[in-house]
Amino acid sequence: MRILLLLLLALTSAPLSVSGAEDSQARGEAIAREADLRDRGFGDNRTVLTMILQDRKGRTRERRLRIDTLEVPDETRGDKSLVVFETPRDMKGTALLSHAQILEDDDQWLFLPALKRVKRISSANKTSSFFGSEFAYEDITGQELGKYAYKWLSDDVCGELDCYVVERLPLFRNSGYSRLVTWYDTAEYRVQRIDYYDHKETLLKTLTLSGYRQYLGRFWRAQTYTMENFRTGKTTRLIYDVYKFQTGLTEEHFRKGNLRRVE
């Protein structure tokens, strides 16, 4: 099945290379830029979500977490985020603060409530699992424009929508992927699906985004993210049940010195 998919991709993308590599790069970048532009100005948001981890046999475990995000308008720097765990109960209050960078490693601190210890952690390994899920750190932190090179592959139908299919090539070090094939719908430039290819060019994972809702009459957010890992046979779903925008969060909330205050 995987091989078939690869073959199909190879066949569909082959004729495009004739139309000029530079054109497809410019077009790919324009699409990604438009998607980025449409999300500019969200300011900050606070979310509450359930992470459902499903193993190969279909057994599930649930995690409850909050994620706060601060938009950093400066394009040379990434957004800031704070993840706080509610469950599992032994992890309650454990927090991960990230200051995303563009090409450099992100700055990340972990707060361990039992010891009240704030620990700067290495973010060099972007492929590492995000708290036992099928999401890698690089899938979670900052999907900044400058992190990838772009190439338009095709226009395609995606479900009931029409989509641009754009290939993203990681420009930062230590990515676990050779490329990410991303489907943006043509109507609103929302990411509908991402295929992640590993360095052996094998389709490793597929992320499907669904249940898009619009906030403040402008910003679209998916309610469900489903990440399927074909290598492990495991699936992780993120189900967002609260999305609050422009709540007045400031830089201060995302300072290292504030981590001890997280509850």
Add this chain to the structure above:
Amino acid sequence: MSAMANCPRSNRRRAALSVMALAAILAIAPVDSTAAGEWELSGSVTSELRIFPGDPAFPGQDANHFSPALSLEPRLVYEWSEGADRLTFAPFLRLDATQSGRSHADLREANWLHIGDGWGLVAGIDKVFWGVAESRHLVDIINQDDAVEDIDGEDKLGQPMVNLNLLGDWGTVSVFVLPGFRERAFPDSGDRLRGSLPVAEGDATFDAGARTHHVDLAARWSHAIGDWDLGIAHFRGTSREPRLLSETRPGGETVLVPHYDQIGQTSLDVQLTSGAWLWKLEAMTRSGHGARFAAAVGGFEHTVSGIFGTNADLGLLTEYNYDGRDEERAPATVFDDDLFLGARLTLNDVQDTSVLGGAIIDRDTRSTILFAEAERRIGDNWKIELEGRFFLNVSDSDPIAGIRKDDFVTLRLSRFF
């Protein structure tokens, strides 16, 4: 509560103190429903079995090889003003079936936190951690060690404080006023893991005329600049480490009497995060324990990701400990010239399984502490932990000579709520 009757007097005092603190917190918590505050209870209850494979070193020590124990660690939080104000009440209770000195109660936290614009204030009992190293928490000085709970220096007693924190682009400045000193507790003479001589805890002496009521002061600046995390601190007040002075009692028995000196300690902690490498240094200089001396711990933590083609990470830890303190006029330490080598395997699985193992080796005497720790979550609310500590080549003159026959393995099962 009948087991409490067996606790030392100071523990009963602490328990009474916690009840009073809870009453105080309930009294000041706004009952006004318009305040729209939120209560939250969490915590854990743990059953534990400590196994001492060897026989004890001293006559009168408990000869049981198995020591079962229970602990309870609830945490009650009340938040209002959209999280800008918070009351926290977190007592700790340990009941140990055979090690009487280890049965104790403490208030880890009982405080009011207010978060302002660019500042935060904590008033009450709290726990504060400073530092970056793994083998020794050298610069971490605000809280007294809960030395009966474990020997690794990770468990701390709650410290009464007023703590102001200022946050800005220039980092965090924290100022601490610490009224009320917490004396270190020691195992009873019949317990395992005690020193060679019994400690007369109740007879402790102090440099400060105000004894435990001396007000200690501390300040710290910390900041993250690029790949560097820095902390500079100064502490002025009662040493958390007592000197143990031997004294012969009228009956001819020799005991150790704790003495708490007034010290001044200036410290630096630095971490450089560079790719998969964390470079760490903690250094301090202290006056008040004989001649001024310096001590440091430094090393690295290197993470190898995705070992054996899996999700697992292997962390390699190496640290060197130096301590230049006077052997006569300063409290004894095992970290005078010691190498720490360790490895941590993190499976990054749903159960968060991890295993840590290693050794602390004295370069001079070859005295060695071997340690191993493993943990794994079971289901959603349970966790199982296994820990082992083994003492090798410990000579009679070593600061840990008293515990050299007390190799132990701890099996712990916790239920979180």
